[in-house]
């Protein structure tokens with residue numbers, strides 16, 4: 272059960288204060304009867320809610336794809352830095368979503384933001400082997416030897432041996448390299464530390480896909496959009 276005003280606010284009908292006024296003015300009906308109190312408890316999955324004669328269907332979850340810009344942190348709150356949640360419109364923030372996994376402050380690209388805890392768990396658990404693909408620029412020439420080492424599983428600075436990772440060289444010369452890296456884990460600074468372990472530095476990092484989901488090329492950095500139904504279902508493995 273949830274408060275009527277919270278449900279309506281989640282639906283983007285208005286702030287709790289505005290909803291209160293609507294209820295007072297008799298604009299809101301629950302199961303065909305005018306709601307008397309904006310704090311009344313309803314079952315949002317079952318109650319038929321009408322606002323100004325229009326029937327609303329409730330949704331509990333939101334699923335967003337953001338092209339994360341540099342300089343913001345993947346958290347719901349931070350004392351110093353702007354967070355990815357700060358970039359959302361009120362109509363989405365009201366659902367209290369959180370980022371699925373983390374991208375470093377300077378990493379850009381695909382970030383899923385949702386309030387669906389089950390999906391979050393499925394996507395970040397190493398058990399499910401979800402592929403995450405990154406485009407990276409490296410300070411030195413990447414070689415076939417590095418491809419082999421990544422495939423075998425490199426050992427990080429703390430002694431952790433990574434799972435096998437796919438490294439594809441797009442271009443490489445004395446000035447640096449452009450590569451794709453596919454990993455299934457999400458350790459802290461993982462891609463950067465993997466390159467460190469082979470004596471190289473990541474100078475630019477962008478996530479371009481997460482499991483079946485590809486970064487929408489139409490999305491400029493700092494922008495986001497809701498996922499389509501098929502995209503959510505693909506992430507859920509349906």
Ligand code: URA
Nearest residue numbers: 375378460461462463
């Ligand atoms: N690996 C990193 O080093 N940083 C990220 O943000 C993501 C993966």
